[in-house]
Amino acid sequence: MRILVVDDEAYAADVLALLLRHAGHDVIVANDGASGIAVGVANRIDAAVIDLALGQIDGYDVAKALRTHHGADVRLIAYTGFSKSKVMQRAVANGFDGVIVKPATLEMIVAAMSARADDGS
Numbered sequence: 001m002r003i004l005v006v007d008d009e010a011y012a013a014d015v016l017a018l019l020l021r022h023a024g025h026d027v028i029v030a031n032d033g034a035s036g037i038a039v040g041v042a043n044r045i046d047a048a049v050i051d052l053a054l055g056q057i058d059g060y061d062v063a064k065a066l067r068t069h070h071g072a073d074v075r076l077i078a079y080t081g082f083s084k085s086k087v088m089q090r091a092v093a094n095g096f097d098g099v100i101v102k103p104a105t106l107e108m109i110v111a112a113m114s115a116r117a118d119d120g121s
Contacts, residue, residue: 014029077099
């Protein structure tokens with residue numbers, strides 16, 4: 001699976017990318033919203049794990065752009081330090097398939113990427 005990781009905390013993005021690569025995935029990293037959109041549109045991706053608090057262009061805008069470009073073919077996961085209950089409705093409204101609250105295990109992230117969009121993950 002080709003996965004885009006978008007997080008403005010470079011260390012967090014690199015660690016997540018390393019874990020996903022170790023699990024056998026091809027990973028691309030972007031460290032801000034604008035780069036996340038540019039990289040996500042320029043490449044074929046199967047999934048994206050996107051931090052919500054990215055600065056000028058937030059994760060919601062990244063998700064909307066990726067959903068517009070890739071349609072239903074990409075699985076979008078919000079990766080956030082905010083409470084899941086507070087962001088779930090807005091995340092789904094902006095094109096995300098699921099929400100994961102930091103810190104998360106690799107297993108939680110992989111499960112969210114493979115879960116059905118309507119199962120509440």
